[in-house]
Amino acid sequence: EGMAKVPGDQRPVVGKAANSAKTEITTAFDARKAELTAAAVQSFEETPNPRVKFLMEELVKSLHDFVRKTDLSFDEWAYAIDFLTRVGQKCTPTRQEFILLSDTLGLSSLVVELTHATESVVTESTILGPFYVDNPPVRELGENIAEGDPGETLVVSGFVRSSDGTPLPHAQLDVWQTASNGLYDVQDQHQAAGNLRGRFFTDHDGAFIFRTVRPVSYPIPDDGPVGKLLASTAVTRGARRTSTSSCLRSDTN
Numbered sequence: 001e002g003m004a005k006v007p008g009d010q011r012p013v014v015g016k017a018a019n020s021a022k023t024e025i026t027t028a029f030d031a032r033k034a035e036l037t038a039a040a041v042q043s044f045e046e047t048p049n050p051r052v053k054f055l056m057e058e059l060v061k062s063l064h065d066f067v068r069k070t071d072l073s074f075d076e077w078a079y080a081i082d083f084l085t086r087v088g089q090k091c092t093p094t095r096q097e098f099i100l101l102s103d104t105l106g107l108s109s110l111v112v113e114l115t116h117a118t119e120s121v122v123t124e125s126t127i128l129g130p131f132y133v134d135n136p137p138v139r140e141l142g143e144n145i146a147e148g149d150p151g152e153t154l155v156v157s158g159f160v161r162s163s164d165g166t167p168l169p170h171a172q173l174d175v176w177q178t179a180s181n182g183l184y185d186v187q188d189q190h191q192a193a194g195n196l197r198g199r200f201f202t203d204h205d206g207a208f209i210f211r212t213v214r215p216v217s218y219p220i221p222d223d224g225p226v227g228k229l230l231a232s233t234a235v236t237r238g239a240r241r242t243s244t245s246s247c248l249r250s251d252t253n
Contacts, residue, residue: 037064083225090224094186100130100226122163130221131184136174136197144211145198147191151180151213160206167206174199175210182218 040060047053066072090097102108108127116125139145160171176197178184185191202208221227 033064033068037061040064083229086225090226094131094133095221096130096132097224097226099128099132100221100224101229103127103129104226104230131186132174132176133186133197136176136199137194139198139200139210141200141203141207142209142211143198145175145196146179146211146213147195149179149196149213151216154212154214155209156212157207157209160202160208167202167204169202169204169206171202171206172199173202173208175212177212177215178218180213180216182216184218187221 037060041057044053044056044060047056067077087097087101099108102111112125112127156175160168160173162168174197176184179188179191179196181188183191185193185195185197196212198210200208200210220230222231
């Protein structure tokens with residue numbers, strides 16, 4: 001007796017052929033995606049600055065990897081472009097929405113850690129935040145940076161020293177904080193420009209002192225696209241911060 005073939009016996013054969021064709025299509029598609037990435041990377045080959053060339057090539061690779069890993073749709077890509085556009089439109093000379101976005105994503109902290117990797121004996125670096133304004137008013141040691149603020153008076157003093165304890169004279173100390181109402185001068189029309197900001201220089205012993213008001217917690221700005229992002233993703237970390245940021249730079253000239 002022999003076994004008769006029935007039509008159903010041919011199904012696995014058809015299935016194998018279909019799977020083989022599908023595999024070939026997938027392989028060709030993957031090759032095409034790899035070619036797109038390689039072409040984009042190659043476009044920076046003639047970049048004269050080697051650091052810029054390296055950064056752009058790695059950025060392209062990372063972005064393309066992200067799109068592939070997440071299977072990013074066209075609509076999602078378009079929304080991201082619109083979101084970044086709105087972030088840029090929210091920026092002003094006194095407000096940096098992109099820095100707020102960077103802070104939210106943890107990117108600012110990572111860059112600071114990598115840039116200012118130091119011994120454990122020195123003061124830990126911190127992020128600037130979205131309301132740091134360069135070139136604040138230069139003030140004399142002991143001056144009050146709080147102009148007419150009803151908050152509790154606070155005297156801040158200290159020393160700037162190197163890691164071996166050597167005093168650093170004429171070290172630059174930038175200070176900025178919110179008023180007792182939780183707002184920066186650039187957010188509050190009732191505050192004078194430069195209020196609760198100052199640039200001080202240490203004396204010959206590396207010492208500094210100034211007067212202000214006790215810092216209060218202040219809300220992360222939620223009136224822009226980053227605030228809406230935080231709300232839509234239920235992110236509450238750092239929704240309120242205590243204003244204690246400062247920026248130290250040494251200048252011995």
